[in-house]
Amino acid sequence: MRRMLHGVFVATQVPDSLRLRVAALKLVVPAHAVVVDRTACWLHGVDALPRSAIYDLPDVEIFSRSESRVRRTGVASGIRDLQPRDTQDLEGLLVTTQLRTACDVGRLLWRYDAIGALDGFLRAGVDHGEMLAEIDRFKGFRGVVQLRELAPLADSRAESPPEGALRLHWIEARLPTPEPQIWVRDDDGTALYRIDLGHREVRYGAEYFGREFHAEDSRDADEHRLSWLREQRAWTMDVFDKNAVYGRRPDPFVTLQQGFAQARAQLGLRASVHIDLGR
Structure with missing residues:
Protein backbone atom coordinates (compact mmCIF):
# COMPACT_ATOMS: atom_id res chain seq x y z
CA MET A 1 0.00 0.00 0.00
CA ARG A 2 1.04 3.60 -0.51
CA ARG A 3 -0.39 6.59 1.27
CA MET A 4 -1.90 9.26 -0.99
CA LEU A 5 -3.36 11.57 1.65
CA HIS A 6 -3.76 11.56 5.41
CA GLY A 7 -5.94 8.51 6.06
CA VAL A 8 -6.18 7.50 2.38
CA PHE A 9 -4.23 4.53 1.03
CA VAL A 10 -4.15 2.73 -2.30
CA ALA A 11 -2.61 -0.51 -3.52
CA THR A 12 0.94 0.10 -4.75
CA GLN A 13 0.27 -1.38 -8.18
CA VAL A 14 -2.54 1.09 -8.97
CA PRO A 15 -1.15 3.71 -11.39
CA ASP A 16 -1.50 7.38 -10.61
CA SER A 17 -4.18 9.23 -12.57
CA LEU A 18 -6.49 12.22 -12.31
CA ARG A 19 -9.41 9.90 -11.56
CA LEU A 20 -7.47 8.27 -8.72
CA ARG A 21 -6.55 11.65 -7.21
CA VAL A 22 -10.16 12.82 -7.42
CA ALA A 23 -11.39 9.62 -5.78
CA ALA A 24 -8.89 10.00 -2.95
CA LEU A 25 -9.83 13.61 -2.29
CA LYS A 26 -13.56 12.87 -2.33
CA LEU A 27 -12.99 10.68 0.72
CA VAL A 28 -11.79 13.62 2.81
CA VAL A 29 -13.26 16.77 1.22
CA PRO A 30 -16.79 17.83 2.32
CA ALA A 31 -19.31 18.39 -0.46
CA HIS A 32 -19.53 22.14 0.19
CA ALA A 33 -15.78 22.71 0.07
CA VAL A 34 -13.55 23.63 -2.87
CA VAL A 35 -10.05 22.22 -3.38
CA VAL A 36 -7.56 25.10 -3.74
CA ASP A 37 -3.90 26.11 -3.91
CA ARG A 38 -1.22 23.36 -3.83
CA THR A 39 -3.80 20.57 -3.71
CA ALA A 40 -5.59 22.05 -6.73
CA CYS A 41 -2.21 22.23 -8.50
CA TRP A 42 -1.78 18.51 -7.75
CA LEU A 43 -5.14 17.77 -9.36
CA HIS A 44 -4.30 19.87 -12.40
CA GLY A 45 -0.99 18.05 -12.86
CA VAL A 46 1.19 21.01 -11.84
CA ASP A 47 4.06 20.32 -9.45
CA ALA A 48 3.72 22.77 -6.57
CA LEU A 49 3.95 20.46 -3.57
CA PRO A 50 6.44 21.51 -0.89
CA ARG A 51 9.81 19.76 -0.99
CA SER A 52 9.00 18.26 2.41
CA ALA A 53 6.24 16.23 0.72
CA ILE A 54 8.87 13.57 0.00
CA TYR A 55 8.96 12.82 3.72
CA ASP A 56 5.66 14.13 5.07
CA LEU A 57 2.33 14.44 3.26
CA PRO A 58 1.13 18.05 3.08
CA ASP A 59 -2.30 19.04 4.31
CA VAL A 60 -5.18 18.97 1.83
CA GLU A 61 -5.98 22.62 1.11
CA ILE A 62 -9.70 23.35 0.85
CA PHE A 63 -11.83 26.45 1.28
CA SER A 64 -15.53 27.00 1.78
CA ARG A 65 -17.50 29.67 0.02
CA SER A 66 -20.03 30.08 2.84
CA GLU A 67 -19.64 27.39 5.49
CA SER A 68 -17.32 27.42 8.49
CA ARG A 69 -13.80 26.03 8.48
CA VAL A 70 -13.26 22.29 8.28
CA ARG A 71 -11.41 21.12 11.39
CA ARG A 72 -9.87 17.77 10.55
CA THR A 73 -6.41 16.26 10.78
CA GLY A 74 -4.53 16.64 7.53
CA VAL A 75 -6.80 19.40 6.22
CA ALA A 76 -6.04 23.13 5.98
CA SER A 77 -9.20 25.12 5.43
CA GLY A 78 -10.72 28.57 5.54
CA ILE A 79 -13.22 30.78 3.77
CA ARG A 80 -12.47 32.39 0.40
CA ASP A 81 -14.44 34.59 -1.97
CA LEU A 82 -14.85 32.48 -5.09
CA GLN A 83 -17.00 33.35 -8.09
CA PRO A 84 -18.84 30.65 -10.08
CA ARG A 85 -16.29 31.00 -12.89
CA ASP A 86 -13.46 30.25 -10.43
CA THR A 87 -14.47 26.62 -9.86
CA GLN A 88 -15.05 23.49 -11.88
CA ASP A 89 -16.53 20.09 -11.15
CA LEU A 90 -14.21 17.11 -11.51
CA GLU A 91 -16.39 14.01 -11.21
CA GLY A 92 -18.27 15.49 -8.26
CA LEU A 93 -15.29 17.25 -6.67
CA LEU A 94 -15.18 21.06 -6.70
CA VAL A 95 -11.76 22.53 -7.49
CA THR A 96 -10.54 25.96 -8.52
CA THR A 97 -9.94 26.25 -12.25
CA GLN A 98 -6.43 26.24 -13.67
CA LEU A 99 -6.54 30.02 -14.14
CA ARG A 100 -7.81 30.79 -10.63
CA THR A 101 -5.39 28.30 -9.07
CA ALA A 102 -2.47 29.84 -10.97
CA CYS A 103 -3.38 33.31 -9.73
CA ASP A 104 -3.80 32.09 -6.14
CA VAL A 105 -0.50 30.25 -5.91
CA GLY A 106 1.22 33.10 -7.74
CA ARG A 107 0.03 35.36 -4.93
CA LEU A 108 0.41 33.13 -1.91
CA LEU A 109 3.40 30.82 -2.33
CA TRP A 110 7.01 31.77 -1.62
CA ARG A 111 8.21 33.57 -4.74
CA TYR A 112 10.64 30.82 -5.84
CA ASP A 113 7.84 28.24 -5.58
CA ALA A 114 5.30 30.58 -7.14
CA ILE A 115 7.27 31.14 -10.36
CA GLY A 116 7.64 27.38 -10.83
CA ALA A 117 3.89 26.91 -10.42
CA LEU A 118 3.10 29.71 -12.87
CA ASP A 119 5.45 28.11 -15.41
CA GLY A 120 3.68 24.81 -14.82
CA PHE A 121 0.24 26.24 -15.53
CA LEU A 122 1.46 27.71 -18.82
CA ARG A 123 2.77 24.25 -19.74
CA ALA A 124 -0.63 22.84 -18.73
CA GLY A 125 -2.37 25.10 -21.24
CA VAL A 126 -3.26 28.34 -19.45
CA ASP A 127 -2.98 31.24 -21.88
CA HIS A 128 -0.33 33.73 -20.75
CA GLY A 129 -2.33 36.72 -21.94
CA GLU A 130 -5.39 35.51 -20.06
CA MET A 131 -3.28 35.05 -16.93
CA LEU A 132 -1.98 38.62 -17.17
CA ALA A 133 -5.46 40.02 -17.82
CA GLU A 134 -6.79 38.30 -14.69
CA ILE A 135 -4.40 40.07 -12.31
CA ASP A 136 -6.43 43.29 -11.95
CA ARG A 137 -9.34 41.49 -10.30
CA PHE A 138 -7.09 40.71 -7.33
CA LYS A 139 -6.38 44.35 -6.51
CA GLY A 140 -6.22 44.64 -2.74
CA PHE A 141 -5.81 40.88 -2.23
CA ARG A 142 -2.91 39.50 -0.23
CA GLY A 143 0.10 38.86 -2.45
CA VAL A 144 -1.17 40.68 -5.53
CA VAL A 145 2.05 42.73 -5.77
CA GLN A 146 4.02 39.50 -6.10
CA LEU A 147 1.58 38.19 -8.70
CA ARG A 148 1.97 41.39 -10.75
CA GLU A 149 5.74 40.93 -10.66
CA LEU A 150 5.95 37.20 -11.37
CA ALA A 151 3.15 36.54 -13.87
CA PRO A 152 4.87 38.45 -16.73
CA LEU A 153 8.04 36.42 -16.06
CA ALA A 154 6.31 33.02 -16.31
CA ASP A 155 7.61 30.87 -19.17
CA SER A 156 6.26 27.56 -20.41
CA ARG A 157 9.68 26.51 -21.73
CA ALA A 158 11.00 25.83 -18.22
CA GLU A 159 10.71 22.09 -17.67
CA SER A 160 10.64 21.96 -13.88
CA PRO A 161 9.96 24.21 -10.87
CA PRO A 162 13.68 24.45 -9.94
CA GLU A 163 14.48 25.73 -13.42
CA GLY A 164 11.85 28.43 -12.92
CA ALA A 165 13.35 29.35 -9.55
CA LEU A 166 16.84 29.51 -11.07
CA ARG A 167 15.51 31.77 -13.82
CA LEU A 168 14.07 34.10 -11.18
CA HIS A 169 17.45 34.26 -9.44
CA TRP A 170 19.02 35.13 -12.83
CA ILE A 171 16.53 37.96 -13.36
CA GLU A 172 17.08 39.23 -9.82
CA ALA A 173 20.82 39.30 -10.54
CA ARG A 174 19.96 41.94 -13.19
CA LEU A 175 21.53 40.03 -16.03
CA PRO A 176 20.29 40.20 -19.64
CA THR A 177 17.13 38.19 -20.25
CA PRO A 178 17.87 34.44 -20.17
CA ASP A 217 25.04 6.78 -11.92
CA SER A 218 24.56 9.72 -14.34
CA ARG A 219 27.28 11.93 -12.89
CA ASP A 220 29.89 10.88 -15.49
CA ALA A 221 27.52 11.73 -18.33
CA ASP A 222 26.80 15.12 -16.77
CA GLU A 223 30.50 15.88 -16.44
CA HIS A 224 31.13 14.83 -20.04
CA ARG A 225 28.34 17.10 -21.26
CA LEU A 226 29.64 20.08 -19.27
CA SER A 227 33.20 19.47 -20.45
CA TRP A 228 32.07 19.31 -24.09
CA LEU A 229 30.11 22.55 -23.75
CA ARG A 230 33.09 24.30 -22.15
CA GLU A 231 35.85 22.93 -24.34
CA GLN A 232 34.18 22.38 -27.70
CA ARG A 233 31.67 25.23 -27.72
CA ALA A 234 33.34 27.74 -25.36
CA TRP A 235 30.36 28.00 -23.03
CA THR A 236 30.94 29.17 -19.46
CA MET A 237 28.79 26.89 -17.32
CA ASP A 238 27.67 27.07 -13.68
CA VAL A 239 25.80 24.31 -11.87
CA PHE A 240 23.27 24.88 -9.09
CA ASP A 241 21.67 22.34 -6.76
CA LYS A 242 18.61 22.38 -4.51
CA ASN A 243 20.48 24.05 -1.67
CA ALA A 244 21.57 26.91 -3.90
CA VAL A 245 18.16 27.44 -5.50
CA TYR A 246 15.95 26.78 -2.46
CA GLY A 247 18.28 27.34 0.50
CA ARG A 248 17.09 29.08 3.61
CA ARG A 249 18.98 32.10 2.33
CA PRO A 250 19.20 31.39 -1.39
CA ASP A 251 21.86 33.53 -3.00
CA PRO A 252 23.05 32.37 -6.44
CA PHE A 253 23.22 36.12 -7.16
CA VAL A 254 27.01 36.37 -6.91
CA THR A 255 27.69 33.13 -8.79
CA LEU A 256 25.44 34.18 -11.67
CA GLN A 257 26.92 37.66 -11.93
CA GLN A 258 30.50 36.41 -11.76
CA GLY A 259 29.84 33.62 -14.26
CA PHE A 260 28.20 36.00 -16.71
CA ALA A 261 31.08 38.47 -16.36
CA GLN A 262 33.60 35.67 -16.96
CA ALA A 263 31.73 34.53 -20.07
CA ARG A 264 31.63 38.08 -21.41
CA ALA A 265 35.38 38.49 -20.78
CA GLN A 266 36.10 35.23 -22.63
CA LEU A 267 33.91 36.40 -25.48
CA GLY A 268 35.97 39.58 -25.73
CA LEU A 269 39.18 37.56 -25.62
CA ARG A 270 38.02 35.29 -28.43
CA ALA A 271 37.08 38.33 -30.49
CA SER A 272 40.49 39.95 -29.99
CA VAL A 273 42.30 36.72 -30.90
CA HIS A 274 40.20 36.46 -34.03
CA ILE A 275 41.12 40.05 -34.99
CA ASP A 276 44.83 39.41 -34.37
CA LEU A 277 44.73 36.27 -36.49
CA GLY A 278 42.99 38.20 -39.21
CA ARG A 279 45.87 40.64 -39.35
Missing part, protein backbone atom coordinates in the same frame (compact mmCIF):
# COMPACT_ATOMS: atom_id res chain seq x y z
CA GLU A 179 16.57 31.83 -22.58
CA PRO A 180 15.31 28.48 -21.25
CA GLN A 181 16.23 25.18 -22.90
CA ILE A 182 18.96 26.18 -25.36
CA TRP A 183 19.99 23.43 -27.77
CA VAL A 184 23.69 23.28 -28.66
CA ARG A 185 24.58 21.48 -31.90
CA ASP A 186 27.53 19.36 -32.93
CA ASP A 187 29.66 19.93 -36.03
CA ASP A 188 27.06 18.23 -38.24
CA GLY A 189 24.30 20.54 -37.02
CA THR A 190 22.61 17.88 -34.90
CA ALA A 191 21.09 19.12 -31.64
CA LEU A 192 23.31 17.39 -29.10
CA TYR A 193 22.95 18.94 -25.65
CA ARG A 194 20.42 21.23 -24.05
CA ILE A 195 21.21 23.90 -21.46
CA ASP A 196 18.58 24.62 -18.82
CA LEU A 197 19.05 28.38 -18.92
CA GLY A 198 21.47 30.62 -20.74
CA HIS A 199 22.44 33.53 -22.94
CA ARG A 200 23.46 32.55 -26.47
CA GLU A 201 25.47 35.62 -27.44
CA VAL A 202 27.65 35.60 -24.33
CA ARG A 203 27.64 31.78 -24.13
CA TYR A 204 26.87 31.63 -20.45
CA GLY A 205 24.73 28.78 -19.15
CA ALA A 206 23.23 27.76 -15.82
CA GLU A 207 22.22 24.18 -15.05
CA TYR A 208 20.08 22.81 -12.24
CA PHE A 209 21.24 19.40 -11.08
CA GLY A 210 18.54 17.79 -8.99
CA ARG A 211 19.09 14.46 -7.31
CA GLU A 212 16.05 12.99 -9.07
CA PHE A 213 17.51 13.64 -12.53
CA HIS A 214 21.23 13.71 -11.84
CA ALA A 215 21.81 10.70 -9.65
CA GLU A 216 25.14 9.07 -8.88
Whole structure:
Protein backbone atom coordinates (compact mmCIF):
# COMPACT_ATOMS: atom_id res chain seq x y z
CA MET A 1 0.00 0.00 0.00
CA ARG A 2 1.04 3.60 -0.51
CA ARG A 3 -0.39 6.59 1.27
CA MET A 4 -1.90 9.26 -0.99
CA LEU A 5 -3.36 11.57 1.65
CA HIS A 6 -3.76 11.56 5.41
CA GLY A 7 -5.94 8.51 6.06
CA VAL A 8 -6.18 7.50 2.38
CA PHE A 9 -4.23 4.53 1.03
CA VAL A 10 -4.15 2.73 -2.30
CA ALA A 11 -2.61 -0.51 -3.52
CA THR A 12 0.94 0.10 -4.75
CA GLN A 13 0.27 -1.38 -8.18
CA VAL A 14 -2.54 1.09 -8.97
CA PRO A 15 -1.15 3.71 -11.39
CA ASP A 16 -1.50 7.38 -10.61
CA SER A 17 -4.18 9.23 -12.57
CA LEU A 18 -6.49 12.22 -12.31
CA ARG A 19 -9.41 9.90 -11.56
CA LEU A 20 -7.47 8.27 -8.72
CA ARG A 21 -6.55 11.65 -7.21
CA VAL A 22 -10.16 12.82 -7.42
CA ALA A 23 -11.39 9.62 -5.78
CA ALA A 24 -8.89 10.00 -2.95
CA LEU A 25 -9.83 13.61 -2.29
CA LYS A 26 -13.56 12.87 -2.33
CA LEU A 27 -12.99 10.68 0.72
CA VAL A 28 -11.79 13.62 2.81
CA VAL A 29 -13.26 16.77 1.22
CA PRO A 30 -16.79 17.83 2.32
CA ALA A 31 -19.31 18.39 -0.46
CA HIS A 32 -19.53 22.14 0.19
CA ALA A 33 -15.78 22.71 0.07
CA VAL A 34 -13.55 23.63 -2.87
CA VAL A 35 -10.05 22.22 -3.38
CA VAL A 36 -7.56 25.10 -3.74
CA ASP A 37 -3.90 26.11 -3.91
CA ARG A 38 -1.22 23.36 -3.83
CA THR A 39 -3.80 20.57 -3.71
CA ALA A 40 -5.59 22.05 -6.73
CA CYS A 41 -2.21 22.23 -8.50
CA TRP A 42 -1.78 18.51 -7.75
CA LEU A 43 -5.14 17.77 -9.36
CA HIS A 44 -4.30 19.87 -12.40
CA GLY A 45 -0.99 18.05 -12.86
CA VAL A 46 1.19 21.01 -11.84
CA ASP A 47 4.06 20.32 -9.45
CA ALA A 48 3.72 22.77 -6.57
CA LEU A 49 3.95 20.46 -3.57
CA PRO A 50 6.44 21.51 -0.89
CA ARG A 51 9.81 19.76 -0.99
CA SER A 52 9.00 18.26 2.41
CA ALA A 53 6.24 16.23 0.72
CA ILE A 54 8.87 13.57 0.00
CA TYR A 55 8.96 12.82 3.72
CA ASP A 56 5.66 14.13 5.07
CA LEU A 57 2.33 14.44 3.26
CA PRO A 58 1.13 18.05 3.08
CA ASP A 59 -2.30 19.04 4.31
CA VAL A 60 -5.18 18.97 1.83
CA GLU A 61 -5.98 22.62 1.11
CA ILE A 62 -9.70 23.35 0.85
CA PHE A 63 -11.83 26.45 1.28
CA SER A 64 -15.53 27.00 1.78
CA ARG A 65 -17.50 29.67 0.02
CA SER A 66 -20.03 30.08 2.84
CA GLU A 67 -19.64 27.39 5.49
CA SER A 68 -17.32 27.42 8.49
CA ARG A 69 -13.80 26.03 8.48
CA VAL A 70 -13.26 22.29 8.28
CA ARG A 71 -11.41 21.12 11.39
CA ARG A 72 -9.87 17.77 10.55
CA THR A 73 -6.41 16.26 10.78
CA GLY A 74 -4.53 16.64 7.53
CA VAL A 75 -6.80 19.40 6.22
CA ALA A 76 -6.04 23.13 5.98
CA SER A 77 -9.20 25.12 5.43
CA GLY A 78 -10.72 28.57 5.54
CA ILE A 79 -13.22 30.78 3.77
CA ARG A 80 -12.47 32.39 0.40
CA ASP A 81 -14.44 34.59 -1.97
CA LEU A 82 -14.85 32.48 -5.09
CA GLN A 83 -17.00 33.35 -8.09
CA PRO A 84 -18.84 30.65 -10.08
CA ARG A 85 -16.29 31.00 -12.89
CA ASP A 86 -13.46 30.25 -10.43
CA THR A 87 -14.47 26.62 -9.86
CA GLN A 88 -15.05 23.49 -11.88
CA ASP A 89 -16.53 20.09 -11.15
CA LEU A 90 -14.21 17.11 -11.51
CA GLU A 91 -16.39 14.01 -11.21
CA GLY A 92 -18.27 15.49 -8.26
CA LEU A 93 -15.29 17.25 -6.67
CA LEU A 94 -15.18 21.06 -6.70
CA VAL A 95 -11.76 22.53 -7.49
CA THR A 96 -10.54 25.96 -8.52
CA THR A 97 -9.94 26.25 -12.25
CA GLN A 98 -6.43 26.24 -13.67
CA LEU A 99 -6.54 30.02 -14.14
CA ARG A 100 -7.81 30.79 -10.63
CA THR A 101 -5.39 28.30 -9.07
CA ALA A 102 -2.47 29.84 -10.97
CA CYS A 103 -3.38 33.31 -9.73
CA ASP A 104 -3.80 32.09 -6.14
CA VAL A 105 -0.50 30.25 -5.91
CA GLY A 106 1.22 33.10 -7.74
CA ARG A 107 0.03 35.36 -4.93
CA LEU A 108 0.41 33.13 -1.91
CA LEU A 109 3.40 30.82 -2.33
CA TRP A 110 7.01 31.77 -1.62
CA ARG A 111 8.21 33.57 -4.74
CA TYR A 112 10.64 30.82 -5.84
CA ASP A 113 7.84 28.24 -5.58
CA ALA A 114 5.30 30.58 -7.14
CA ILE A 115 7.27 31.14 -10.36
CA GLY A 116 7.64 27.38 -10.83
CA ALA A 117 3.89 26.91 -10.42
CA LEU A 118 3.10 29.71 -12.87
CA ASP A 119 5.45 28.11 -15.41
CA GLY A 120 3.68 24.81 -14.82
CA PHE A 121 0.24 26.24 -15.53
CA LEU A 122 1.46 27.71 -18.82
CA ARG A 123 2.77 24.25 -19.74
CA ALA A 124 -0.63 22.84 -18.73
CA GLY A 125 -2.37 25.10 -21.24
CA VAL A 126 -3.26 28.34 -19.45
CA ASP A 127 -2.98 31.24 -21.88
CA HIS A 128 -0.33 33.73 -20.75
CA GLY A 129 -2.33 36.72 -21.94
CA GLU A 130 -5.39 35.51 -20.06
CA MET A 131 -3.28 35.05 -16.93
CA LEU A 132 -1.98 38.62 -17.17
CA ALA A 133 -5.46 40.02 -17.82
CA GLU A 134 -6.79 38.30 -14.69
CA ILE A 135 -4.40 40.07 -12.31
CA ASP A 136 -6.43 43.29 -11.95
CA ARG A 137 -9.34 41.49 -10.30
CA PHE A 138 -7.09 40.71 -7.33
CA LYS A 139 -6.38 44.35 -6.51
CA GLY A 140 -6.22 44.64 -2.74
CA PHE A 141 -5.81 40.88 -2.23
CA ARG A 142 -2.91 39.50 -0.23
CA GLY A 143 0.10 38.86 -2.45
CA VAL A 144 -1.17 40.68 -5.53
CA VAL A 145 2.05 42.73 -5.77
CA GLN A 146 4.02 39.50 -6.10
CA LEU A 147 1.58 38.19 -8.70
CA ARG A 148 1.97 41.39 -10.75
CA GLU A 149 5.74 40.93 -10.66
CA LEU A 150 5.95 37.20 -11.37
CA ALA A 151 3.15 36.54 -13.87
CA PRO A 152 4.87 38.45 -16.73
CA LEU A 153 8.04 36.42 -16.06
CA ALA A 154 6.31 33.02 -16.31
CA ASP A 155 7.61 30.87 -19.17
CA SER A 156 6.26 27.56 -20.41
CA ARG A 157 9.68 26.51 -21.73
CA ALA A 158 11.00 25.83 -18.22
CA GLU A 159 10.71 22.09 -17.67
CA SER A 160 10.64 21.96 -13.88
CA PRO A 161 9.96 24.21 -10.87
CA PRO A 162 13.68 24.45 -9.94
CA GLU A 163 14.48 25.73 -13.42
CA GLY A 164 11.85 28.43 -12.92
CA ALA A 165 13.35 29.35 -9.55
CA LEU A 166 16.84 29.51 -11.07
CA ARG A 167 15.51 31.77 -13.82
CA LEU A 168 14.07 34.10 -11.18
CA HIS A 169 17.45 34.26 -9.44
CA TRP A 170 19.02 35.13 -12.83
CA ILE A 171 16.53 37.96 -13.36
CA GLU A 172 17.08 39.23 -9.82
CA ALA A 173 20.82 39.30 -10.54
CA ARG A 174 19.96 41.94 -13.19
CA LEU A 175 21.53 40.03 -16.03
CA PRO A 176 20.29 40.20 -19.64
CA THR A 177 17.13 38.19 -20.25
CA PRO A 178 17.87 34.44 -20.17
CA GLU A 179 16.57 31.83 -22.58
CA PRO A 180 15.31 28.48 -21.25
CA GLN A 181 16.23 25.18 -22.90
CA ILE A 182 18.96 26.18 -25.36
CA TRP A 183 19.99 23.43 -27.77
CA VAL A 184 23.69 23.28 -28.66
CA ARG A 185 24.58 21.48 -31.90
CA ASP A 186 27.53 19.36 -32.93
CA ASP A 187 29.66 19.93 -36.03
CA ASP A 188 27.06 18.23 -38.24
CA GLY A 189 24.30 20.54 -37.02
CA THR A 190 22.61 17.88 -34.90
CA ALA A 191 21.09 19.12 -31.64
CA LEU A 192 23.31 17.39 -29.10
CA TYR A 193 22.95 18.94 -25.65
CA ARG A 194 20.42 21.23 -24.05
CA ILE A 195 21.21 23.90 -21.46
CA ASP A 196 18.58 24.62 -18.82
CA LEU A 197 19.05 28.38 -18.92
CA GLY A 198 21.47 30.62 -20.74
CA HIS A 199 22.44 33.53 -22.94
CA ARG A 200 23.46 32.55 -26.47
CA GLU A 201 25.47 35.62 -27.44
CA VAL A 202 27.65 35.60 -24.33
CA ARG A 203 27.64 31.78 -24.13
CA TYR A 204 26.87 31.63 -20.45
CA GLY A 205 24.73 28.78 -19.15
CA ALA A 206 23.23 27.76 -15.82
CA GLU A 207 22.22 24.18 -15.05
CA TYR A 208 20.08 22.81 -12.24
CA PHE A 209 21.24 19.40 -11.08
CA GLY A 210 18.54 17.79 -8.99
CA ARG A 211 19.09 14.46 -7.31
CA GLU A 212 16.05 12.99 -9.07
CA PHE A 213 17.51 13.64 -12.53
CA HIS A 214 21.23 13.71 -11.84
CA ALA A 215 21.81 10.70 -9.65
CA GLU A 216 25.14 9.07 -8.88
CA ASP A 217 25.04 6.78 -11.92
CA SER A 218 24.56 9.72 -14.34
CA ARG A 219 27.28 11.93 -12.89
CA ASP A 220 29.89 10.88 -15.49
CA ALA A 221 27.52 11.73 -18.33
CA ASP A 222 26.80 15.12 -16.77
CA GLU A 223 30.50 15.88 -16.44
CA HIS A 224 31.13 14.83 -20.04
CA ARG A 225 28.34 17.10 -21.26
CA LEU A 226 29.64 20.08 -19.27
CA SER A 227 33.20 19.47 -20.45
CA TRP A 228 32.07 19.31 -24.09
CA LEU A 229 30.11 22.55 -23.75
CA ARG A 230 33.09 24.30 -22.15
CA GLU A 231 35.85 22.93 -24.34
CA GLN A 232 34.18 22.38 -27.70
CA ARG A 233 31.67 25.23 -27.72
CA ALA A 234 33.34 27.74 -25.36
CA TRP A 235 30.36 28.00 -23.03
CA THR A 236 30.94 29.17 -19.46
CA MET A 237 28.79 26.89 -17.32
CA ASP A 238 27.67 27.07 -13.68
CA VAL A 239 25.80 24.31 -11.87
CA PHE A 240 23.27 24.88 -9.09
CA ASP A 241 21.67 22.34 -6.76
CA LYS A 242 18.61 22.38 -4.51
CA ASN A 243 20.48 24.05 -1.67
CA ALA A 244 21.57 26.91 -3.90
CA VAL A 245 18.16 27.44 -5.50
CA TYR A 246 15.95 26.78 -2.46
CA GLY A 247 18.28 27.34 0.50
CA ARG A 248 17.09 29.08 3.61
CA ARG A 249 18.98 32.10 2.33
CA PRO A 250 19.20 31.39 -1.39
CA ASP A 251 21.86 33.53 -3.00
CA PRO A 252 23.05 32.37 -6.44
CA PHE A 253 23.22 36.12 -7.16
CA VAL A 254 27.01 36.37 -6.91
CA THR A 255 27.69 33.13 -8.79
CA LEU A 256 25.44 34.18 -11.67
CA GLN A 257 26.92 37.66 -11.93
CA GLN A 258 30.50 36.41 -11.76
CA GLY A 259 29.84 33.62 -14.26
CA PHE A 260 28.20 36.00 -16.71
CA ALA A 261 31.08 38.47 -16.36
CA GLN A 262 33.60 35.67 -16.96
CA ALA A 263 31.73 34.53 -20.07
CA ARG A 264 31.63 38.08 -21.41
CA ALA A 265 35.38 38.49 -20.78
CA GLN A 266 36.10 35.23 -22.63
CA LEU A 267 33.91 36.40 -25.48
CA GLY A 268 35.97 39.58 -25.73
CA LEU A 269 39.18 37.56 -25.62
CA ARG A 270 38.02 35.29 -28.43
CA ALA A 271 37.08 38.33 -30.49
CA SER A 272 40.49 39.95 -29.99
CA VAL A 273 42.30 36.72 -30.90
CA HIS A 274 40.20 36.46 -34.03
CA ILE A 275 41.12 40.05 -34.99
CA ASP A 276 44.83 39.41 -34.37
CA LEU A 277 44.73 36.27 -36.49
CA GLY A 278 42.99 38.20 -39.21
CA ARG A 279 45.87 40.64 -39.35
